[in-house]
Amino acid sequence: MKEQAPLLEVENLNVRFHLRTGTVEAVRGVSFSLGRERLGIVGESGSGKSQTGRAILGLTPPPGEITADRLTFDGIDLLSIPRRQLRNLRGGRMTMVMQDPKYSLNPVMTIGDQMIEAYRAHKRASRKEAREKALEMLEAVQMRNPGRVFSLYPHEASGGMGQRAMIAMMLVTDPDFLIADEPTSALDVTVQQEVLRILDRLVAERGMGLIFVSHDLRLVSSFCDRVLVMYGGKVMEELASGDLESAHHPYTRGLMNCLPALEGSAHPLPTLRRDPAWTE
Amino acid sequence: MSSVNSGYEGGGRTRALFSGLGAIGRVLSMVAITILGLLAVTFFISRVVPIDPVLAVVGDRAPPHVYERVREEMGLHLPVWQQFAIYVTNVLSGDLGTSVLTSRPVAQDIARYFPATLELATLGTLIGTVLGVPLGVLAAVRRGHFIDHLVRVVGLVGYSAPIFWLGLLGLLVFYANLGWVGGPGRLDISYEYMLTPVTGMVLVDAALTGDWAVFRNAISHIVLPASLLGYFSLAYISRMTRSFMLNELSQEYIITARVKGVSEQRIIWGHALRNALVPLITVIALSYAHLLEGSVLTETVFAWPGLGRYITNSLQNADMSAVLGGTLVIGVVFVAINILSDLLYRLFDPRTR
Structure with missing residues (x-):
């Protein structure tokens, strides 16, 4: 390099x-x-x-x-x-992931809508394109069922899920x-490792x-x-x-x-x- | 969504229907208990107050045998619990009794007076909400700046100025001096009997029949009292909006939105207000219910034939059937508004679904 x-x-x-x-x-x-x-x-x-x-x-x-x-x-x-x-x-x-997804996600918007908002704040894209991109990103943070997570409200997701969704949302615009x-x-200690591993991989990739x-x-x-x-x-x-x-x-x-x-x-x-x- | 994914489409739907029916049943039984309790309290209060409804009918010079006969006709010789049972039975069959004051069935009276109050309260709440919410939002966003202080002063005046005084002042300036608005009453005398009542609300009836001259006249009459009531609910709504917004704007999801690079306008109106709306529903509903009770002072100043004035007049004349009937209507309105705000809650807050 x-x-x-x-x-x-x-x-x-x-x-x-x-x-x-x-x-x-x-x-x-x-x-x-x-x-x-x-x-x-x-x-x-x-x-x-x-x-x-x-x-x-x-x-x-x-x-x-x-x-x-x-x-x-x-x-x-x-x-x-x-x-x-x-x-x-x-x-x-440039972007930031905060501590607790319970507070850092808007409780009255679906995870998908919040991701679309993040994407469309910076890229000219139709809702459909933004949705594709969001689903892609949810898959990248190893959601088993991205379509389902997309339509969840934050309170319906577990802590680890919420934080992975948060990471997906913050990286949806491919920041540097x-x-x-x-x-x-x-x-939870058990999901900490998983989230770190995902973060590690995405940052490296x-x-x-x-x-x-x-x-x-x-x-x-x-x-x-x-x-x-x-x-x-x-x-x-x-x-x-x-x-x-x-x-x-x-x-x-x-x-x-x-x-x-x-x-x-x-x-x-x-x-x-x-x-x-x-x-x- | 769950019924679609479950594969038991029919079963899921039936179950949903039954749980829906169960919920409706629960709500209805709660409404029944509330109304019954309200009636009981009002009824017993009406029986222990030191006014004699018999005297109100016969006058204080009636001979004793006349007095006794009327007393028996009114059922007042029976034990109180029996009187109450008879009253409740009558109410269930739609009979609210006859008003001593107007000698018309109370139900008919209420059908005449309540729409006037409904019209005024709805318009007032609309004005208070449409102006109060944005003002509260601006005050929260520009906290400590000019607009914040302005909203506070406006609210303070709204809280502390006597409404009848403001009403008289308004009539003096806008009706007597400037002639911008219609005077007391719902319509000019010349329009008074031109309209066949459908809903009893002049604005709605005029619009339904396409009688725009009456509509304009009704607007000119209602605008001043409605603005006045609107001002009072604005004072309350803007203050509550401000504090709800300050709370939401300090939440972490607002920082998230900023990190995402979302515009400030969208953060305020799309994120913060969207969340603040949830508690605001209760505030607006309460303020609406309060106006629907009938604002006696406003209705008196503006000669508005509304429910508040009806109940007050009846009370002063020991017209207990009318008072009870009016109270019943207010109770039903309160319950209805509570149910409505519950439904709105479900709409605005996914956590309550």
């Missing part, structure tokens, strides 16, 4: 929320770049990992303010792009870049860039090429998945130590020691 400009470039990204009670800095000076590869972002609740993803898609909720030295997607400056064009990028070339924001956290946001360090390191460890809105450490064992940062080491071993007793379980200096 020839060397090309990275798909996504983020330099010194900051997300601030100006609230009545003061300013909350959710993301502080995050920088990374992403090609057609898999980047994991790990961190605990409130570490800014989700807000980083939302900021890239331009979905930071209202009182939020985004600043960055550089925030480009395929060379397009996401900070200065007109809203309309950003909307075309969103869903068309996907943010998976805790895509398996709301699912289509050569997409992926940001995988999770709090599960082990999962992320097995799924991604590189891992970004975040704490308090800042990047603590960036390392290749294989080098996890040799992580330097005390926070990453702390996280690693907290993973209980299957063999032998480890009482008391180690707890995470956080140093306020990390967020200075």
